[in-house]
Amino acid sequence: MLANDPTLIGLALQVGRTRTAQLDVGAMVSGVCGALPMAVGVAGAVIVFRRPPDPLTGPVFASDPAATRLGELQHRRAAGPVQEAIVTGRVVVTADLTRSESVEVAAVAAETGLASAVTVPLTLDGRTTAALQLLGTGFRPVPAELAETVRPLVEALSARLSDTAGFARLSAAVARSTAALEWGLPLAHATGIFAERYRTDVEEAGRFLAGAATRAALPVELHAVEVVAEVGRRDGPPARRDVAVHDDMPRDTPSDAARSGEVAPTTGEVPVPRNAPTGRRHRRDDAGPLAWLAGDLPLPRHSRARRDPQVPRRPDHEDARAAAGPDVDPDGDGGPGTPRHRRADIS
Incomplete structure (x- = not known):
């Protein structure tokens, strides 16, 4: 164990205490790489991922430009100790990087002076997808014991990255489910x-909605949105209707041509007043999807809206005598309009 192990332990605890929902992967990994050289006494540190852990970051994080250059070369060429540690899942100790099998890695190591390395694999969700590489110089090589020294930090970093990946997957699934629910909510509402x-079951209402959307040449989802919006406009305060509503029912109200003063073409049909007792019920085969919302369907015969509140009450016998006057004999036949005369007519 090294003398500055408390610094390394504090770094591992800081990584472990970070909340997954508020975790910035790039900032956390960059902070670990920047703190490792002083914590364990090496010249540089680099973490190379097989794939970027975050869409906003790259696959390489390092403590300084020289370590960044060496890490990017190993990632780009898929060569060097980093690639070996990711493939095998074992710690790789390299005493002299200038003698690496990759000529480019050896040249960069000689140019930067980072000639020694200890590479530790990082496991995410049971798979080795990254590696932590500690770099040293030829005068101060990296001891192999550092692989065990940084083990707590590597485990904490692996666990936190695994939690972040799982949280991202769950967040994406929730977003997809929410979008699907929001898209299907008007459809369920309109059904x-x-x-x-129409006092029917949900399956039949769904088939009716699909048929109405087909007749309107609209997707069923968009037609459902129009239906729900029309209901909202009918229930809310009066507002200007800027959206054209597809209605399959014939209207008995004056057309636009009649309101503008133009003569409508003769069709041979007799106009029917709105409140006329046509006897037609609410049938699903001839009613448009929005006709009942616009008030174009006839009301049932038993509806209270058809009853005229101004119809006078039928007079009783006392009212008839009062209307006949004092000259009429109450015991005789008072002629038309008297109760006795009405009884004779009925019989």
Whole structure:
């Protein structure tokens, strides 16, 4: 163990205490690489990932430009001790990098003076996907014992990176589920509206909605959005209708041409007043998807809206005598309008 081990332990604890939901992978890994040289007494440190751990970061993190150059070369060429540690999953101790099998790695090591290395693999979700490389100079090589010294830090870093990857997968799944739910919510809402309005089951209401969308030449999801929006406009305060609503029901209201003063073409059909008792019920085969919202469907015969509140009450016998006047004999036939005369007519 080295004299400055408390610094290394504090670094491992700092990594372990970081919240996964608030973790910045690039900042954490860069901070570890920047603190390792002073913590363990080496010339440089670099962490190389097979793939970038975050879309906003690269695959290489290092303590200084020289270590960055050596790490990027090993990642780009897939050669050197880093690639060997990732493939084998074992610690690789390199006494002299200038004699590496890769000519480019050996040349960069000789140019930067980083001639010694100890490479420790990093495991994420049970797979070796990265490696931590401690670099030393020819005058001060990296001892092999440092692989065990940095083991707590490597384990904490691996666990935190695994948690971050799992959290990212769960967040993506939640986002996809939320988007699918938001896309399907108007469809379910419109289906429920039709099922309640026409007193039918959800399956039949869904088929009716799909048929109405086909007739309107719209996707069923967009047609459902229009239905829900129309319901919101009907329930809310009066507002200008800027969205054209596809309605399959014939309207008995004056057309746009009639309101503008133009003569509508003759079709041979007799116009029917809105409140006329047509006897037509709410049928699903001839009613448009939005006709009942716009008030184009006839009301049932038993509806209270058809009852005229101004119809006078039928007079009783006392009212008839009062209306006949004092000259009429109450015991005789008072003629039309009297209760006795009405009884005779009925019989």
